[in-house]
Amino acid sequence: MRIDGIIFDKDGTLFDFGATWNPWALELILELSEGDRALAERLAEAADFDLASGGFRPTSPIIAGTNREAAERLASVLPGRPVDELEELLAAKAAQAPLKPPVDLAPLLDGLRADGLHLGLMTNDSEPTARAHLDAAGILDRFDYVAGFDSGHGAKPAPTPLLAFAQQQGLAPARVAMVGDSTHDLIAGRAAGMRTVAVLTGMAVHDDLTAFADVVLPHIGHLADWLATPEDDEL
Structure with a gap:
């Protein structure tokens, strides 16, 4: 892929x-x-x-x-x-919330970076809070781009903060995947011309997301397998 x-x-x-x-x-x-x-x-x-x-x-x-x-x-x-x-x-x-990741994040992100992928984060939370959370989880340095609703690019479901990531990193939007748990995330990804990956670690269920997603995964720990799957084999 x-x-x-x-x-x-x-x-x-x-x-x-x-x-x-x-x-x-x-x-x-x-x-x-x-x-x-x-x-x-x-x-x-x-x-x-x-x-x-x-x-x-x-x-x-x-x-x-x-x-x-x-x-x-x-x-x-x-x-x-x-x-x-x-x-x-x-x-x-x-900024002091008790963060609970669905998987061990550092090895996952290190593996994606080792495969040459640029990594970004866009949240409708504030950028300072996002950076505090990533730092508390010990993964801030794995991200090439971190944006919140207050970073000057807008908020999801607008595609502009996602396109800012692609532009900053010199990437074609069609070769970027937006990974999120809500329709806001996926609508933004579609509008940006990106691949859309839904995960079920938010409040939405499969049926809420499938119309907006290229694939629905249980959690981000399944990303590596999805990336290795030929497009013709996707469900």
Whole structure:
């Protein structure tokens, strides 16, 4: 398969979304509500978060949204808290999230780089938070490009941040794979003219993603096998 570069999403792709962000969000809601159960329920509803199960619902716009969008939703039920203040709080808290990758990331990324692939990351989180997460996971130096919604290229599902990676690295978009767990990721990849690889470590299920993906994999640990598969043999 003629692929020269891979651009990854972060949450739900490099890091399992539920294992990483469900406990984080529950703790944040309880902190913001300060023991007020009714307020906690309103915050959860604004985030489309199920307090009973302790997890985001698959319909939550926060899953694929930007940090600013999440702050705006929480501010809608916290009239005394400015959006800018909440956005800063979310960024600070997110940088300390308990990251749970689906596989050992360093060997996977080293193997891809050894095969000559350029690696990028584009997240609708902020770039500083993305860099903090990659550094905490010990893999920041494996990436040739790291961008967030605030990096000046736009946010997914727009294709512009993906095309910025291809241009920066001198790659033809048709020879780049976008790997993500949401329709935002895959729509952006398609619009950029890239191959699209869906993984099931986010909140979406197979049927949500298959219409937008060239292939659906259980997790990123299956990338090497996919790259070695002739196109005619793909399902």
